[in-house]
Amino acid sequence: MDTQLLNAFVEVADHASFTRAADSLHLSQPAISKRVTTLEQQIGAPLFDRIGRQITLTDAGRALLPYARKTLQDIEDARRALSQLTTQVSGRLSIGTSHHIGLHRLPPVLREFTERYPDVDLDLHFMDSEIACEAVLSGRLELGIVTLPLAPIPNLDTCAVWHDPLAVVAAPTHPLARLRRPQLGDLAAHPAVLPDAATYTHRIVRQALQHLGLEPRVRLATNYLETLKMLAGIGLGWSVLPLSMVDATLKVIHIPGLRMQRSLGSARHRHRAVSRAAQALLDLLPTAP
Known part of the structure; x- marks a missing residue:
């Protein structure tokens, strides 16, 4: 199965919406619908029930979802691990940050990062800090630059920056x-x-x-x-x-x-490989006083 098809399926399942999934992947809604339809044709079963504007998983969709998540995460973990074998800082870096941090704290860091590492495809998502931490834990994001949680969260490594x-x-x-x-x-x-x-x-x-x-x-x-x-x-x-x-x-x-x-700072998954791009960004963050 094509990973692009699996990614579209997972995004629709997570958002319960083709429109929001399209926004998340920076694609048009027809493109998302076509990918899901192609995947349904490949497995020979519908993945979603579409009743009006409501989208729900079918039995086939619920059965496929955990395998699709694991496949996508294994591929992402492999990409990050392989990036450590080269000195070049490149590839895609998915980051989640809050609107406040993105507006008031990150601009000088991101400006220097993009100047130093022009080969990195920066995939920046603005969202609530709590949702960004969940996305890091699920593997949808590699890093969060967020308001740090008040208490430790299992498998989430955090570091205060501001x-x-x-x-x-x-x-x-x-x-x-x-x-x-x-x-x-x-x-x-x-x-x-x-x-x-x-x-x-x-x-x-x-x-x-x-x-x-x-x-x-x-x-x-x-x-x-x-x-x-x-x-x-x-x-x-x-x-x-x-x-x-x-x-x-x-x-x-x-x-x-x-x-x-x-405290504002970084959040990453404790047990997943850190890509060279992610480490380069972490190295550019200031040290908390």
Whole structure:
């Protein structure tokens, strides 16, 4: 079986959508559909039930999926291992990173990397850090440059690169910004706009607040820190953002005893070979102070 056909099948199965699978592989939807149809013809059985817009695996699809994953991962592991036998840094490097890190931390690293290693096909995916870590563990990505998880995850090796202090912020016109000595109770009196509950950043914030006995009143949650910055800047609520994002649209609200920080860094699978391209990128990352 052609690995391109298997890859298309796995992506459709993972996304439960031909459209999202096409976006993930940077192909058109007809191209994805054709690959899946060709694979179905080769094995002599349908792999998906297509009822309206809903896509579900058939019995044949469920039987094939683990073998397809293993085949693709074995090939990828072989490619990475073989890359260690040459001094040339080339081939494909699949990376997942968050929008915040991709916008604010990675550009100088990626600029130097692409200048030094023009033969590397950089496959960059923007996604939540939690999803990137899962993709590294499943073998879909070789590296994650992410907000690091609060607790160790089996088979995931992480390395801190940037310490990222967090601050309570609000619009300069917000009632909290007018207080001379705001206290924890003042936060409770106003709604918050915070990172989504599924994110590592939200867990860091909630743990710090709960440690001091505060359960925030969340008006709105989103995965995108840039969106939270805008919402806080227009006065919709107070928020918690990286200190590096604070500008004239926001004021830092200093709360006695409240200190928050997250770690940003790399994540890779502990038991899989590291390609020369991946190692070259890791070597370019700064060392955490």
